Amino acid sequence: LAKTTQPISMDSYEGQEVNITCSHNNIATNDYITWYQQFPSQGPRFIIQGYKTKVTNEVASLFIPADRKSSTLSLPRVSLSDTAVYYCLVAFNQAGTALIFGKGTTLSVSS
Amino acid sequence: EPEVTQTPSHQVTQMGQEVILRCVPISNHLYFYWYRQILGQKVEFLVSFYNNEISEKSEIFDDQFSVERPDGSNFTLKIRSTKLEDSAMYFCASLSLETSGRGKDTQYFGPGTRLTVL
Numbered sequence: 610l611a612k613t614t615q616p617i618s619m620d621s622y623e624g625q626e627v628n629i630t631c632s633h634n635n636i637a638t639n640d641y642i643t644w645y646q647q648f649p650s651q652g653p654r655f656i657i658q659g660y661k662t663k664v665t666n667e668v669a670s671l672f673i674p675a676d677r678k679s680s681t682l683s684l685p686r687v688s689l690s691d692t693a694v695y696y697c698l699v700a701f702n703q704a705g706t707a708l709i710f711g712k713g714t715t716l717s718v719s720s
Numbered sequence: 721e722p723e724v725t726q727t728p729s730h731q732v733t734q735m736g737q738e739v740i741l742r743c744v745p746i747s748n749h750l751y752f753y754w755y756r757q758i759l760g761q762k763v764e765f766l767v768s769f770y771n772n773e774i775s776e777k778s779e780i781f782d783d784q785f786s787v788e789r790p791d792g793s794n795f796t797l798k799i800r801s802t803k804l805e806d807s808a809m810y811f812c813a814s815l816s817l818e819t820s821g822r823g824k825d826t827q828y829f830g831p832g833t834r835l836t837v838l
Contacts, residue, residue, distance in 0.1 A: 643826075652724075652811045652829030653763060696763075707753065707776055708813075708827055710763040 613697045618715045627684045629714050631697030634678050642673060642680045645696045647713070653696065657682070684716075692718045722746045724830035726812050732836045733802055741797045741833045743812030751815040752795045753827065754787065756780070756808040763811065769795065802837045809834050 615631040633642070641660050645653040657664055659671040659680070670683040684691060694713040725744045733739050745752050754766040767777040769787055786798045795814075799806055813827040 647763075650809065650832070650834070652813070652832050654829065655826045658826065707765040707768050707778075708755075708763075709765060710755075712762050 613699060613711050615695075615697050615711065615714045617712065618717070620717050620719065621687055623688055623718060623720050624686050627687050627691075627716060627718075629682045629684075629695055629697075629716070630679060631682070632679045633697070633699045636677050636699050640699045642671065642677075643698045643708075644669070644671065644680075644682045645698065645708075645710075647694045647696065653710075656695075687716075687718045689718050689720060692716060722828075724812055724814055724828050726810075726830040726833050728833060729831065730834045730836070732838065735804055735837055736801050739799050739802055739835065741799075741810050741812075741835070743795045743797075743830055744793050745795055745812065745814030746816075746828055747793070749814035749816045749828075751775075752787075752789070753813040753815070754797045755811045755813065755829075757811065757832075758805075758808045766797075799835075802835075804837050807835055807837045 613631050613633045615629060621627045641658055643658040644656045646656050647653045657666055657669050657671045659673050661673050661677060664671045672681040682695060694715050696710050696713040698708055724746055727742045731739055750770060752769040755763050756766055757763045764780060765778050767781045767787055768775045772789060784800045788796050795812060809832040811832045812830040815827045
C-alpha cells in the first residue's frame with residue numbers, strides 16, 4: 610500500500626493561492642492520485658484526480674512530477690468556504706477498490 | 721448531478737440495540753461501500769460490496785455488522801448489538817469502476833448518518 614504524507618494543517622487568507630503537497634514514495638505504477646475535501650459533518654467530496662503531469666478542473670489544479678512520488682494540490686484564490694480537511698489518496702486495499710484515508714490536511718482560511 | 725443519499729441523518733440508540741442505516745447509491749453504480757468516522761478521527765473503511773456480496777472488509781467489520789442490498793436501490797448497514805464505541809458518522813459511497821487503472825473512477829460519498837449510542 611502506498612503511504613501518503615501531507616502536512617497536518619495549513620493557514621491562509623482569502624484570495625491567496627494555497628498549495629498542499631503530498632508525498633507518496635512507493636506509489637504503484639497503476640495507481641492514480643486522488644484528492645478529496647471534507648467539511649465538518651459531511652462526507653468526503655471528490656476534488657480532482659490525476660496520473661501524471663498536470664490536471665486542472667473548475668475547482669483546483671493537480672501537479673504531479675515525472676517520478677510521481679509526490680503531488681501538489683493547488684487551490685487558486687481561496688475563500689472562507691474552502692476551510693476544510695483535504696485528503697490525498699493513492700492507497701488502495703488489496704481488492705483495489707476501497708479508499709484508505711490518512712489524517713489529511715486541515716486548511717483554515719481567514720479573512 | 722447524481723447523489724448518494726442516506727437515512728436517517730441522525731440516529732440515537734441505546735447500547736445493545738440493533739440499528740439499520742440506509743443508503744441509496746447512484747443508480748448506475750456497481751460498487752458500494754461503508755465507511756465510518758469517529759469524531760475527530762480519520763475516515764475508516766468498513767466494507768465493500770459488489771455483485772450482491774462482500775468483496776472486502778476491514779478488521780472493524782466484525783460479526784456485529786452486516787450489509788445487504790435488499791432491492792435494486794437500497795444498500796443497508798446493520799449493527800446487531802450496538803456498543804458505545806460504535807458512535808460515529810457512517811458514510812455510504814458508490815462507484816462505477818473502469819477496468820483500467822486502480823482509482824480511475826470516483827467514489828461518491830453520501831452526507832452520512834450520525835449514530836449516537838447511549
